Amino acid sequence: MTSAAGRTSAAGRLDRLVRQVQAQARVPAVSAAVHRADRPLWTCTAGGTGNDTALDEQTRFRIGSVTKTFTAVLVMQCRDDGLLDLDDPLRRHLDLPAHGELTVRRLLSHTAGLQREPYGDVWDTLRAPDTDQLITELDRAERVLPTGRRYHYSNLGMALLGHLVGQVRGGTWAEVLTERVLTPLGLTATTTTPGPRAATGFLVDAYSDEAHPEPPTDFGAVSPAAQLWSTATDLARWAAFLADPAALDAAGRVLAPATLDEMRWPVTVTDEAVWAGGFGLGLILVPQGERVVHVGHDGAMPGFLAGAYGRRGGEGTPGAFGAAVLGSSGTAVELLELPHRLLAAAVEHDPADIDPWRPGEPAPPDVRGLLGRWWGEGFEYVFSWHEGALRARGAGDPPGKPPAVFAPVPDQPDVFRTVSGRENGELLRLTRDSAGVVVRMHWATYRFTRRQETFDGFDFRV
Structure with missing residues (x-):
């Protein structure tokens, strides 16, 4: 202060x-x-x-x-x-x-x-x-x-x-x-x-x-x-x-x-x-x-x-x-x-005072499983939950670049709307397996997977 x-x-x-x-x-x-x-x-x-x-x-x-x-x-x-x-x-x-x-x-x-x-x-x-x-x-x-x-x-x-x-x-x-x-x-x-x-x-x-x-x-x-x-x-x-x-x-x-x-x-x-x-x-x-x-x-x-x-x-x-x-x-x-x-x-x-970080509410159960690192278009992204909203940032984004922020689409489970940042206005759709685990996402129609893949699905780690 x-x-x-x-x-x-x-x-x-x-x-x-x-x-x-x-x-x-x-x-x-x-x-x-x-x-x-x-x-x-x-x-x-x-x-x-x-x-x-x-x-x-x-x-x-x-x-x-x-x-x-x-x-x-x-x-x-x-x-x-x-x-x-x-x-x-x-x-x-x-x-x-x-x-x-x-x-x-x-x-x-x-x-x-x-x-x-x-x-x-x-x-x-x-x-x-x-x-x-x-x-x-x-x-x-x-x-x-x-x-x-x-x-x-x-x-x-x-x-x-x-x-x-x-x-x-x-x-x-x-x-x-x-x-x-x-x-x-x-x-x-x-x-x-x-x-x-x-x-x-x-x-x-x-x-x-x-x-x-x-x-x-x-x-x-x-x-x-x-x-x-x-x-x-x-x-x-x-x-x-x-x-x-x-x-x-x-x-x-x-x-x-x-x-x-x-x-x-x-x-x-x-x-x-x-x-x-x-x-x-x-x-x-x-x-x-x-x-x-x-x-x-x-x-x-x-x-x-x-x-x-x-x-x-x-x-x-x-x-x-x-x-x-x-x-x-x-x-x-x-x-x-x-x-x-x-x-x-x-x-x-006389810069603004720095507010201390304080723990917040946990991510909802239906969102918790998709947090972490994903790959899309050959690049790595990090999905997280902060201040009551789902967010995404490129893994290499500079600290000052605002994240993409998502809001749930009413009456459409596992569908979010990008409300600010990258791909503003576009949809994020989740795909789950039979156990309910999110295994794939589509953001602005681009496929996102847990591991880096080519556009035709080749996985470098297989």
């Missing part, structure tokens, strides 16, 4: 990382937070708001495209509630003049090929369309790539999904967001408007120390893509939810853990040559090595940058582990790497 002095030292290291980035990247204000289930919330602020309010952990910043993760969760809620299917074309739910053939899934994963922004020069005029204009001018927006060809980021696509959520729920996107996500998770500082405690956003001059305030913007009908304001404490909790929903929403009021698993599955890489990042259903996935992945999103709006990521996998990773960094400079890209650095440093210097 990490001592109190060790935890204090680890917190000091995190403080230094934040203050170093604030000073070296010249960010007027930085707010950071780390949420984890086994430690008190850690926060740090550096700089000043640029206005007459004090900078503290309650200061709000524009979070830009981190907003998309909230919209994506709303879409998945609609799917889970039977209001839509991910493979539905938009026209099934919205009356659109164009692009109605694009599917919900393609828009969520940015593989629909739709142009990045609504029609017009939004970033030049800083005037976003209202909903009527967004829909009316949709026939002037291009599909710039064939659907499914590759990753192509689209604020317009996420705006349409936000409008879809409001349509099927009978309200506005903002109303549905507050009722179905923000309130249940206690994210009271996450809002569509800045409120009285907001930092001012700046463009910091590249060749002097001048920081010029950026104009305020309202994203109108594109709000589901980038409108929200929040605090680092709220966003660290949100990132922890994206990584480990069961720890923060045990009843699944917001979203079932299995649905978050689905959202975190990579649909596409973001760079075909350098597989350093991927995209799931509304979520950015950043591999960290050693079977560790950070899941969340970055955000950028005039005068602001934000990043919120949760960490999954790896030795020392605690439950409900998320980090958020918010800054009041639109150009300090070092801010976007900082959440990843904070998560890595927290695990390195």
Whole structure:
């Protein structure tokens, strides 16, 4: 168990990382937070708001495209509630003049090929369309790539999904967001408007120390893509939810853990040559090595940058582990790497405590006889019983690789369904001899035997 002095030292290291980035990247204000289930919330602020309010952990910043993760969760809620299917074309739910053939899934994963922004020069005029204009001018927006060809980021696509959520729920996107996500998770500082405690956003001059305030913007009908304001404490909790929903929403009021698993599955890489990042259903996935992945999103709006990521996998990773960094400079890209650095440093210097192993319940009698070593496709596997479930691992699998986990198929004796890991979804069928001993198994139709055999049944030990 990490001592109190060790935890204090680890917190000091995190403080230094934040203050170093604030000073070296010249960010007027930085707010950071780390949420984890086994430690008190850690926060740090550096700089000043640029206005007459004090900078503290309650200061709000524009979070830009981190907003998309909230919209994506709303879409998945609609799917889970039977209001839509991910493979539905938009026209099934919205009356659109164009692009109605694009599917919900393609828009969520940015593989629909739709142009990045609504029609017009939004970033030049800083005037976003209202909903009527967004829909009316949709026939002037291009599909710039064939659907499914590759990753192509689209604020317009996420705006349409936000409008879809409001349509099927009978309200506005903002109303549905507050009722179905923000309130249940206690994210009271996450809002569509800045409120009285907001930092001012700046463009910091590249060749002097001048920081010029950026104009305020309202994203109108594109709000589901980038409108929200929040605090680092709220966003660290949100990132922890994206990584480990069961720890923060045990009843699944917001979203079932299995649905978050689905959202975190990579649909596409973001760079075909350098597989350093991927995209799931509304979520950015950043591999960290050693079977560790950070899941969340970055955000950028005039005068602001934000990043919120949760960490999954790896030795020392605690439950409900998320980090958020918010800054009041639109150009300090070092801010976007900082959440990843904070998560890595927290695990390195204050890893989760190691729970002691304790004896558990024995395997059921009908399973006990199949435990141990089996051979399939010429390779050796070990079947075992842990935490109330049948499991299988390749004999040569590295320690961090998750096992296959099986569940009995109701009303089918000696048949199991693979519910996670290798061959997920496939059946495992047992064959017993006249004495009831399991002598053969078929997993995903491949034969498994107690001794190594060729595919035509030659046994090397005979």
